[in-house]
Amino acid sequence: MAEVRRERADAARNRRAILLATEELLTQFRPEQISMEQVAAAAGVGKGTVFHRFGNRMGLMRALMEERALALREAATDGPPPLGPGAEPRERLLAFLDGLVDVIARNKGLLAALGHAITTTHHPDPTPSATGPAEPKPAHGEHPVYQFWHGHLAGLIAEQRPDLDADLIAHLLLAALQSEQILHLLEQGGGERLRDTLRTVATALLDSREDRPHQP
Incomplete structure (x- = not known):
């Protein structure tokens, strides 16, 4: 033993x-x-x-991302505020975006590489079957890491601004983190710049209509 x-x-x-x-x-x-x-x-x-x-290498990269993503998930669901429960939706969302930037900055290019593997390796193009039409190709967002990130962001946005399309905004925020331009920024040590800019964008989105100055 x-x-x-x-x-x-x-x-x-x-x-x-x-x-x-x-x-x-x-x-x-x-x-x-x-x-x-x-x-x-x-x-x-x-x-x-x-x-x-x-x-293989992709299996290694996937394990790394999933482990780091699991730590962020546990902090977001069970950890102390502002990332965990107990804070206002606005503060939790900003803290979660900070956490995302930290994970991605420490693992540059990993999210994009995983996205490519998920969409090309695990979900082959649909082919017609003998019993009916082809099955639709599963979406990238079905990967559990992306699914949680998207769902958590969308939920917090919906709590703060139920008048917005929270589902689409969450996709847009995550898509920005996967772009070549953002990867290049992180390679140049721009993690703090990315974090501050994401906070600015998110804060503008989360401002309630009542809090905004009157526009003629």
Whole structure:
């Protein structure tokens, strides 16, 4: 039993080391520029360990994003305010946007790479079947990470401004974080600029109609 526990502890330690090494490499390179060999060397483990645990590079990138996204999700659903419950919708949304920028800034290009993999690898183009028309291609937003981010943003926007199209605004905010221009900004160390600008945009959107100055 002690040997089994030790093996589990070793496996958990290796997983943490691999993910931390990948995150560190992502501060210098885009996902497609990182090899499994580089990750193994940086983590201090054998290349076979990385392949065994994650399958391939995209599997590794997906695991990293999902783990970081899970931490943000837990903070948003069960953590202290303003990110967690107990604060006003406006403050929670601004804190959540800050959290998103932090995750993406620390994993530059990862969200875009995952989006590409989700839409091209896991959801092949529909083909007609013998029993009826082709099934529609699932949307990008069905990925659980994106689904939670979108749903949480849309819910907070709807609470603060029920008169707005919260569903579409949440998609637009997330789409902006996946653009090449934003990736380039983050590569130049523009995380604080992105965070401040997102806050400005979100604050303008969340201003109630009653709070806005009268327009003739």
